[in-house]
Amino acid sequence: MINAQIPGGFAELSGGNKGLLLFNKNGTDFVAFDRLCPNSDCATPMTFENRLLMCTCDGGTYSVDFGGAPQKEGFDCPAIEYNVTKNGSSIRISNF
Numbered sequence: 001m002i003n004a005q006i007p008g009g010f011a012e013l014s015g016g017n018k019g020l021l022l023f024n025k026n027g028t029d030f031v032a033f034d035r036l037c038p039n040s041d042c043a044t045p046m047t048f049e050n051r052l053l054m055c056t057c058d059g060g061t062y063s064v065d066f067g068g069a070p071q072k073e074g075f076d077c078p079a080i081e082y083n084v085t086k087n088g089s090s091i092r093i094s095n096f
Contacts, residue, residue, distance in 0.1 A: 004022050004023070004024050004030075005024065006024060006027070007024055007025070007026050007027040008024065009023075009024045010022060010023045010024065010048060012035070012048075013093075015093070016034035016035065016036065016080070016082070017034050017035075017036035017080075018034060018035040018036040018037075018045035018046070019034075019035045019045050020032050020033065020034060020035065020082065020093060021033050021035055021046075021048050021053065021064070022084070022091070022093065023048075023051075023064045025064075025065065028086075030084040030086060030091060031064055031081065031084060032081065032082040032083075032084045032093045033053060033062070033064060033068055033079045033080060033081050033082065034079065034080035034081075034082070035053065036079075036080060037055035037057055037058065037060065038055075038060070038062070038068075038070075038075075038077040038078060038079055038080065039055065039058050039060050039070075039075055039077055040055065040057045040058045040060075042055055042056070042057035042058070043057075044056050044057065046062070046079070048064075051063065051064050051065055052064070052071065053068070053079050058075075059072070060072060060075045062078060062079035067081055068080065068081045082094060082095055083095070083096060
């Protein structure tokens with residue numbers, strides 16, 4: 001298991017549509033994305049590897065460094081990003 005407390009670390013959490021991915025960008029900045037594939041009605045949650053969310057149904061990839069932006073031509077919808085607020089050692093993930 002990779003620890004979300006270290007830079008480059010992440011955690012897969014419950015919530016959202018297909019679960020959430022919380023990613024530690026650099027030790028102080030965190031981002032969270034829904035693991036729901038944005039382009040297809042995929043029953044399988046997206047996987048995460050090399051700073052990319054990947055949809056196994058259609059091969060789409062989405063960058064956690066660039067707001068969930070699609071990384072392949074022909075894919076227009078970004079991954080669903082959630083608001084992350086860090087207060088001390090607590091992290092809050094919300095959709096507003």
